[in-house]
Amino acid sequence: MRELLLAVGEDPDRTGLRDTPARVARAYREMFAGLYEEPDHVLDRTFDESHQELVLVTDIPLYSCCEHHLVPFHGVAHVGYIPNSQGRVTGLSKLARLVDLYAKRPQVQERLTSQVADALMRKLQPRGAIVVIEAEHLCMAMRGIRKPGARTTTSAVRGMLQTSATSRAEAIELIRSRR
């Protein structure tokens, strides 16, 4: 941190910046807490419910950090899956926990989207999964190209939500028509 401040021409001993290294370390440890957690544990607890159609949680608030600049990107995630024939479902909050865990790592939006979908497929073995993330990258808003308001949408679709156009269209329509 001291080197970083010197590199950008700041005096590390200046009043107000004296405590900065420890504070920044604490903040980044919190923002990157997902590096130290095992994603599969989030979905350890499941229960059987004879629901074999789409379960979709939309508008999960998302805060992450781009690994290129360590500058935040934020937006919402929509996460859905179709339980398998045993009807193995997970608590709805676990879908948000999964998003949170992967978001709390240095990320790129595409990888974050795929990681959530792949964890669902791995642990719940559902018939299909869909993850859509819409986010604004502050590295494109507050610096660089400076385009505030530009939003990036990424999707990861697995299983029958990938192979069945009807199932995929239903999920996408529900995401688009929310509110």
Ligand SMILES: Nc1nc2c(ncn2[C@@H]2O[C@H](COP(=O)(O)OP(=O)(O)OP(=O)(O)O)[C@@H](O)[C@H]2O)c(=O)[nH]1
């Ligand atoms: N695909 C993708 N790109 C990202 C993401 N987050 C940041 N980026 C981009 O990563 C790129 C890094 O580009 P570089 O040329 O290495 O870095 P830079 O000189 O700071 O680029 P500028 O942002 O254009 O000033 C930029 O184009 C960012 O917009 C992300 O989640 N996904």
